[in-house]
Amino acid sequence: MAERQRDPVERNSDRSADLYEIADWEVRSVFDRVVYFLYYAGQWALRGLVILLAVAILAVQIAFGGLGALGAQPLFGVLAAMSAIPALVLAGYIYYADVTTQEPLTLLVGTFMLGVLFAGFAAILNTVLRGPVQTIGSVGGLLPFLGQLAFFFIIVGPVEESVKLLAVRLYAFRDDRFDAVIDGAVYGAMAGLGFATIENALYIVQNTEMVTGTFQAINEGSGIAAVRALAGPGHVIYSAFAGYYLGLAKFNPDNAGPIVLKGLLIAAVIHAGYNSLSGIAIGVLSAVYGVNQFVAFIAFVVVYDGIFILLLLRKVDAYRQAYKQAQRSDEPQSEPGVPDFES
Numbered sequence: 513m514a515e516r517q518r519d520p521v522e523r524n525s526d527r528s529a530d531l532y533e534i535a536d537w538e539v540r541s542v543f544d545r546v547v548y549f550l551y552y553a554g555q556w557a558l559r560g561l562v563i564l565l566a567v568a569i570l571a572v573q574i575a576f577g578g579l580g581a582l583g584a585q586p587l588f589g590v591l592a593a594m595s596a597i598p599a600l601v602l603a604g605y606i607y608y609a610d611v612t613t614q615e616p617l618t619l620l621v622g623t624f625m626l627g628v629l630f631a632g633f634a635a636i637l638n639t640v641l642r643g644p645v646q647t648i649g650s651v652g653g654l655l656p657f658l659g660q661l662a663f664f665f666i667i668v669g670p671v672e673e674s675v676k677l678l679a680v681r682l683y684a685f686r687d688d689r690f691d692a693v694i695d696g697a698v699y700g701a702m703a704g705l706g707f708a709t710i711e712n713a714l715y716i717v718q719n720t721e722m723v724t725g726t727f728q729a730i731n732e733g734s735g736i737a738a739v740r741a742l743a744g745p746g747h748v749i750y751s752a753f754a755g756y757y758l759g760l761a762k763f764n765p766d767n768a769g770p771i772v773l774k775g776l777l778i779a780a781v782i783h784a785g786y787n788s789l790s791g792i793a794i795g796v797l798s799a800v801y802g803v804n805q806f807v808a809f810i811a812f813v814v815v816y817d818g819i820f821i822l823l824l825l826r827k828v829d830a831y832r833q834a835y836k837q838a839q840r841s842d843e844p845q846s847e848p849g850v851p852d853f854e855s
Contacts, residue, residue, distance in 0.1 A: 559682055569632030579717060587730065588720065591737040592713035599708045599744035602821070603701040606752055609825070611832045612692040615699070619684045623699045626679035627706025627751075634672045634707075635714075641667045664787040669780035672707070676751040677776060679703040680758060693759040694831045697824075700755015701748045708744035715740050739806075742813045746786055749820050754779035756827060782820055789816065 519535035532540060539548050573579045607615065645663050677700070684690050684699040720732045757775020761768040790812055797808035 562678075562682065563626070563629065566626075566629035566632055569636065570629055573632060573635075573714070579713065588713070588716050588733060591716050591733045592709065595712040595716070595737040595740040596705065596709040596744055598741050599705050599748050602745045602748045603705045603752075606701040606748070606824075606828065607698050609828045609832065610692075610694050610698050611835050612694060613689070615695060616689055619687055619689060619699065620702050623679055623684045623702040624706040624709075626683055627676055627703035628710045629706075630675040630679050630703075631707045631710045634675045637671045638668055641671075661784075661788055664784040665781070668787060669782075669784035670776070672747075673750055673754050673776055673779040673783055676700070676703040676707050676747070677754045677758060677772075677779075679706065680751075680755050685758065685762065690759070690762065692835075693756065693763055694828065694835075696755040696757065696759020696762070697752045697828060698755070700751040700753070700758065703755070704747035704749070704751035705744075707751070708740075708747040711747070712737070712740040712744055739809065742810060745821075746783070746813075746817055749817060749824055750779040750783045752824055753782065753820075753827075756824075786816055 522531055522535040525531065525535075532538065539545055570579075607620070642663055645659070645667050647659060648662065680696065680699045680703050684695075690696075690699070716733050716736045719736045754775040757771050757778070760775075761771040764771060790809070793812040793816075794805055794808045797803040797811065798805045803811070
């Protein structure tokens with residue numbers, strides 16, 4: 513890390529000189545303490561305001577957006593929970609792959625809950641911006657497919673990956689127990705799991721709200737849950753990539769901005785690519801080769817997500833190997849020809 517840039521006065525003076533408010537600063541006076549308190553209290557208040565806004569959005573979704581059906585119809589809640597199992601397994605594996613200190617449950621659960629809450633921000637932005645972006649992207653409506661691509665790559669990918677990264681940045685990132693680059697992938701995966709869980713619940717409720725009868729609800733809801741179970745792990749993959757680079761940025765503060773942006777762009781492009789290609793792949797496989805649409809969807813998910821799971825695990829494994837090598841390098845070495853009695 514580069515040395516902190518210093519003023520010429522500080523750089524050239526001897527250490528005995530008092531440079532308070534000349535070329536250096538620290539908390540000394542009562543006014544300094546007040547300013548210091550106001551600054552950090554303002555930061556906490558802003559973070560609290562963001563969380564309260566997210567809670568308010570979730571409350572509206574429960575009251576008016578269909579999520580209230582989870583309480584009225586427990587079946588939907590069970591299906592939503594079951595649909596999140598594949599994403600949970602993937603997030604659990606990334607957690608297991610962390611060779612550094614074990615991440616505390618409070619940070620894991622907190623990040624998961626923020627991933628759930630902040631999904632509301634993405635839902636609002638996607639809804640508000642969908643029409644204008646699709647219209648501009650389709651050149652006045654002449655090429656609807658281009659408008660859909662623009663929506664996925666300009667709005668959905670960046671917005672959803674940004675809110676999931678915010679879930680990590682707002683809480684776990686600030687904790688001293690976030691003490692390794694790979695921790696970013698772990699917490700990113702947890703944010704993705706939270707996002708996928710609430711998104712699955714919304715899809716299940718919204719696609720079954722007009723269904724009457726328990727057996728019909730089970731039939732329709734199970735189908736939607738199966739589709740969402742396959743889609744959910746993608747959110748873990750995308751945000752684990754972004755989270756890894758957020759962790760890299762924490763320990764490389766001089767280049768933190770570009771590093772975070774790189775991770776965010778990687779996650780957004782993978783996410784938008786999934787949204788853009790899934791429909792094309794299913795259409796081609798079903799229309800040209802006569803493959804059942806659900807089977808075609810499974811095939812696409814296995815291939816597409818499989819590629820990026822391998823790339824993600826390769827990155828995690830590279831960190832594991834580097835960590836183990838660093839641990840071996842830190843071990844005391846015996847002198848040649850001298851027995852190592854401690855071993």
